[in-house]
Structures are given as structure tokens and as C-alpha cells.
Amino acid sequence: MTTQAPAATGFDLPEPEQLTPALLRAWAWHRQGLDGSLKGADSAEVFSMAGWARSVGGANPYLTLFARAGISRAQADDDVLSLKIHELPAARGCTYVLGHNDFAWALQVGRDAAVAPFRVLARMGVERGEITLLEEQILHTLAEAGGPLDPRQLKDELGDSVRNLGEEGKKKGAATTLPTALGLLQADGRIRRVPVNGRLDQQRYAYTLWGLPAVTMDDASARSLLMERYLGWTGGATFKQSQWFTGFTVAASKAAIAAVGAVEVRTGAGEVLWMLPDDVARLAAFEAPDEEQIQLLAGTDSMVLLRRNSADLFDERDKGRKVLDSTLALQADLPDHPILDRGRIIGLWQYDPAKERIAHWLFDGVTAATGQRIAEVEAWIRAELGDFRSFSLDSPASRKDRIDALDAAG
Incomplete structure (x- = not known):
């Protein structure tokens, strides 16, 4: 594809030879706020500016906040408790810690992944009506409990409403119908998963009622917003990298890239990056810092994981x-x-x-x-x-x- 900016952008693209690996590394470092530019930001602002933090029961969310803004674990835990930040299934249905302004639409872009397990159940003869009834019973049980219940407690309370799917289900990763119902309720924002001891790095969870207001944008708009955020977090990414993170189809990815007005930029190594127009202009004027800027990050930090x-x-x-x-x-x-x-x-x-x-x-x-x-x-x-x-x-x-x-x- 020819590298050229749309006529309406009003700027020139950097010459490919200017975009050396060293400069692009420093540029991504800057866009990630690892150069000190996010000092003083709160937890939600860090995740909004640098990207959602992959959790998987590890300590990455804490180090993400500490490295960029000096935020303590105690403050991060308080922010989880007050719902300023939360861990939710978002892009590709994977769990990330993100800020409160992103809750509803992040759930929306991850909802297809919550629906996928039902397709496995359907092949074993489970009808959608059975799962819908189980969802309603879960909501009733949580309302009666007046507080969070973990999966074992929920299963005990729900009794025979939770169907055991036997050896066939175990082989397909669906031992009972409970996880699918919980996933669908969480994707709808009707319940949320909370860490039992308040910590993000110890993967023991319970569920509580939520009632998150529904998002007002359609799916295409939510995909475009994720693409815009992603390209901003990375400072530019290849088409394949954007697909890996978002989980979008080729057609959906192309539509989202077009919707945000992204620009093709060719690097000195011959790679083509898609970038937001404002970032192209900033990159053209960007200079890598001369002095050392040292950070220890997690292997799942956004600096590494967003583009893998x-x-x-x-x-x-x-x-x-x-x-x-x-x-x-x-x-x-x-x-x-x-x-x-x-x-x-x-x-x-x-x-x-x-x-x-x-x-x-x-x-x-x-x-x-x-x-x-x-x-x-x-x-x-x-x-x-x-x-x-x-x-x-x-x-x-x-x-x-x-x-x-x-x-x-x-």
C-alpha cells in the first residue's frame, strides 16, 4: 500500500530513514508515559493514557501504576474498592484493569467472547432458555445474600439449577453451566467479579450485583473507539498487531482504522505502521531523550504486550x-x-x-x-x-x- 497522508491532514510524513528502531522505541516509551510524563496522574488516568493493564492474577497492574505515576498498592486497592478502576473482560474477552470511564464500552467490545462458551453448551444440548433462567436465579441469589458469593457458594445455593455436564463437558472446558451464565451476566454489567481479599495479584474472586448502565454506542463505534485508544497507547502499530490485540476480523479492523482516520507510516526497517494523525505530527518533531530513563516492568506490561x-x-x-x-x-x-x-x-x-x-x-x-x-x-x-x-x-x-x-x- 502506498505511504501517503490524506490531503486533509495538513502535515508531511516523516521520512522512513528518520524512523530508526531506536527512535521508535523511545517514541513508544514516551506514549506509554514511562518518561515521567504521567507523574501525578491517578490510576484511571494511567490506564486511559497508557493502556489497560493485563491482570491474569499477577502483579502487573500494580507495577504499571507504580512505574508511571508512583502509585502505591494501597492506593490502587482503594481505587478498586471505590470502582475508580476495575478488572473486566474486555478486548478478546481477556481480563484487564481499566478506568471507570471505559467500563461499559470495554465490556461491549469483549462480549462476543462471553457468548462463545454458550456455543459449546449448545452442542451438548443446553438451550439458551436454560442459561437465561440460570442467570435470573444467580441475580436472585446474590440479591438475597446481600454480599459477594464465590463460585462454590453460588453452586451450593443454586443446587440443581446448575447442570453438571459430565466428562464430555470437562473435555470441552465446560464442567457445568455456571461459568457461562456468570460470564454472560458480567459481560452485561449486571454482576461484577471482586477480589476476595481486595488484591489484584491473588486470583480468588467472588461475584456481586452491579447494574452498570448500558452503553449508548453501537458495536462499530465501540470497535472504532478501541482502535483509536490502541493506536494512541502504542504510538502506532502494524495491522497484524492491531488485530492481535483487538481480536477484530480483517473487515472490522479495516473499518475501524478508516473510522479514526489512521495514517500509514513507513519505517526505516520497511515496516508499515498505522498511526493517528496527531501522533504523526508529534513523531515528526520528537527527539529521543539523551539521559538514561530506567524502568523495571512486568513481562505483561503494555509497553511489551500491546504489540507483542x-x-x-x-x-x-x-x-x-x-x-x-x-x-x-x-x-x-x-x-x-x-x-x-x-x-x-x-x-x-x-x-x-x-x-x-x-x-x-x-x-x-x-x-x-x-x-x-x-x-x-x-x-x-x-x-x-x-x-x-x-x-x-x-x-x-x-x-x-x-x-x-x-x-x-x-
């Missing part, structure tokens, strides 16, 4: 580096958490709770800035989290080999 392009964040001389015989730049997802400087991955880390320390490997050795930031994040994890889990099943034992490998490399 960790290979692009390594300097060319670091792309052959290995941990446990696996070449880092060849993996779709990082096996360890990254240490970055202005968008470039300069090392890896894991938290070792037994010794209350961060095990790390810095490719070019420790500088004053990297040493200081490692110490700051280490103290924060020790005082506020106790451990740094990547996902719900992560444990100190499961990451021991990776900790040993980073120690050996570093």
Missing part, C-alpha cells in the same frame, strides 16, 4: 542473547521481566522472595541509574507486595530455575 513485539525492543547486538538456551528475541513473550532504558530492553529480572531481592541480568553491566532503580523497585515489592507474581499459578518454586539463570548470566 519484544524482539523490536532489543538492540541489534542483544538479539542473540539467551537464557536457559532460549534466544530471547525469538520468543513471542518474554520469559522474564524486562529492564528498559528509553524503550530498549537492557536486561531481565525476577523477584526472589526467599532472599527479598531482585535477581537481574544487565547486558552491559550496572550503572548508577540502573542500580538505583533496581533498589527502588526491590524495596517497593518487599514493602507493598511481598512477592512479584507473573500470573496466578506463578510461585517462588516455579521461577527458581529462571532466578538461578539470571544470577549466572549477571
Whole structure:
């Protein structure tokens, strides 16, 4: 496709040779607010400006807020309690922590994923009316309880209303009809899932009534809004990257890109990025900072996960580096958490709770800035989290080999 800006944009595209990997890394770093530009922002503002935080029962949402705005775990938990932020199924039906202004339309773009499990039930003879009745009984049970109930409590209260689908259901990931009904109610904003102990990094949940007002936009408008947010969060992405995050079809992706007036921009590496018109003008004037800007992030941080392009964040001389015989730049997802400087991955880390320390490997050795930031994040994890889990099943034992490998490399 020819690289040219629409006539109405009123600006010139940057020359491809200007858009080097180093400049684009620094640009994405800036758009992510990792350069200090989000200091003083509240939790909802961080997620609105930098992107929704992938949760999966890990500590990424907390570090997302701490790295960009210095927000404590206690403040984040308070914001969850007061519904300023919440964990909801959004893009692709995956759970993200996001701000209150996004709740309704984020549920809307993720609703198809909530409907999909019913198709599995339908093939096992479960009719839609049975699930609708179960939804109503869940709402009644939660209203009678007057507070949150976890899935086991709900199942006990609902009794025979929850159908056991036997071995066939287990094989298809649907042991009973309860999860499908809960998913549909959550996608409609009629119930919400709350962490049992108030923490986002320990995946034990209960359900409570909600009653979120319905969104007023149609599906196409919601998809266009997600595309606009996504391109803003990333500072520009390929068509394939946008499809991976949104889960849209090719036709829906093209329609959403057209609706937001996105512009094709060719990079020095020959890659074509779709960018918002305002960002094209900003990128043309952007200069990478001269001084170090060090951050320790989670492997699921928006900087890495939104485009799933960790290979692009390594300097060319670091792309052959290995941990446990696996070449880092060849993996779709990082096996360890990254240490970055202005968008470039300069090392890896894991938290070792037994010794209350961060095990790390810095490719070019420790500088004053990297040493200081490692110490700051280490103290924060020790005082506020106790451990740094990547996902719900992560444990100190499961990451021991990776900790040993980073120690050996570093």
C-alpha cells in the first residue's frame, strides 16, 4: 500500500530513514508515559493514557501504576474498592484493569467472547432458555445474600439449577453451566467479579450485583473507539498487531482504522505502521531523550504486550542473547521481566522472595541509574507486595530455575 497522508491532514510524513528502531522505541516509551510524563496522574488516568493493564492474577497492574505515576498498592486497592478502576473482560474477552470511564464500552467490545462458551453448551444440548433462567436465579441469589458469593457458594445455593455436564463437558472446558451464565451476566454489567481479599495479584474472586448502565454506542463505534485508544497507547502499530490485540476480523479492523482516520507510516526497517494523525505530527518533531530513563516492568506490561513485539525492543547486538538456551528475541513473550532504558530492553529480572531481592541480568553491566532503580523497585515489592507474581499459578518454586539463570548470566 502506498505511504501517503490524506490531503486533509495538513502535515508531511516523516521520512522512513528518520524512523530508526531506536527512535521508535523511545517514541513508544514516551506514549506509554514511562518518561515521567504521567507523574501525578491517578490510576484511571494511567490506564486511559497508557493502556489497560493485563491482570491474569499477577502483579502487573500494580507495577504499571507504580512505574508511571508512583502509585502505591494501597492506593490502587482503594481505587478498586471505590470502582475508580476495575478488572473486566474486555478486548478478546481477556481480563484487564481499566478506568471507570471505559467500563461499559470495554465490556461491549469483549462480549462476543462471553457468548462463545454458550456455543459449546449448545452442542451438548443446553438451550439458551436454560442459561437465561440460570442467570435470573444467580441475580436472585446474590440479591438475597446481600454480599459477594464465590463460585462454590453460588453452586451450593443454586443446587440443581446448575447442570453438571459430565466428562464430555470437562473435555470441552465446560464442567457445568455456571461459568457461562456468570460470564454472560458480567459481560452485561449486571454482576461484577471482586477480589476476595481486595488484591489484584491473588486470583480468588467472588461475584456481586452491579447494574452498570448500558452503553449508548453501537458495536462499530465501540470497535472504532478501541482502535483509536490502541493506536494512541502504542504510538502506532502494524495491522497484524492491531488485530492481535483487538481480536477484530480483517473487515472490522479495516473499518475501524478508516473510522479514526489512521495514517500509514513507513519505517526505516520497511515496516508499515498505522498511526493517528496527531501522533504523526508529534513523531515528526520528537527527539529521543539523551539521559538514561530506567524502568523495571512486568513481562505483561503494555509497553511489551500491546504489540507483542519484544524482539523490536532489543538492540541489534542483544538479539542473540539467551537464557536457559532460549534466544530471547525469538520468543513471542518474554520469559522474564524486562529492564528498559528509553524503550530498549537492557536486561531481565525476577523477584526472589526467599532472599527479598531482585535477581537481574544487565547486558552491559550496572550503572548508577540502573542500580538505583533496581533498589527502588526491590524495596517497593518487599514493602507493598511481598512477592512479584507473573500470573496466578506463578510461585517462588516455579521461577527458581529462571532466578538461578539470571544470577549466572549477571
